[in-house]
Amino acid sequence: MRVMVLVKSTEDSEKGFVRTSETMAMMAAMGRFNDELRDAGILVMADGLTESAQGKRVAFDGADRTVIDGPFAHPRELVAGFWLWDVKDMDEAVAWVKRCPNPMPGPSEIEIRPLHQLADMP
Template sequence: MRVIVLVKATEDSERGIARTPETMALMAAMGRFNDELQEAGILVSGDGLRPSSDGKRVAFDGPDRTVIDGPFPAVRELVAGFWLWNVRDLDEAVAWVKRCPNPMPGPSEIEIRPLYEMEDWV
């Protein structure tokens, strides 16, 4: 089963990365966790996203397209990073997320979403 694991954005992540001892320690801890994921054979891909102020959205309405510049509102609904994992089931994904270091300096959330597989469509 493939899942996407979404690290939800916070006010801190939307400010961007400041190279402080705290953030460098957090990055090292996340690096060790990524190594564990890779050694377990479940890590397919993953990365951090730049703040939404560096991004754009394209809104669709019939044939019309509107480009919206970041930053985007509702910070808690944004994504700051992701992993793509190949796991046995959602329980295994939850177990791995529980082992993850807190990805942010303060309170944070990680969301796990299964991807559609070809057999879901036939």
């Protein structure tokens, strides 16, 4: 089962990455966690995203397209980074996320979403 594991943005992450002793320690801890995922054969892909101020959205309305420049409101609804994992089931994904170092200073949230399996689609 493939899942996308989404690290949600925070007000701090939307300010952009700042190199401090705390953030560098967090990055090192995350690197060790990624090594564990890789060694377990679970990690397919992982990366962090820049703050939404560097992004754009394209809104669709019929044939019309409107480009919206970032930053975007509601940081906790945005994604700061992601993993793509290949796990046996959702319980295994949850167990791995529970072992994850806190990805952000202060409170943060990680969301796990299964990818559609073509065999399961009508």
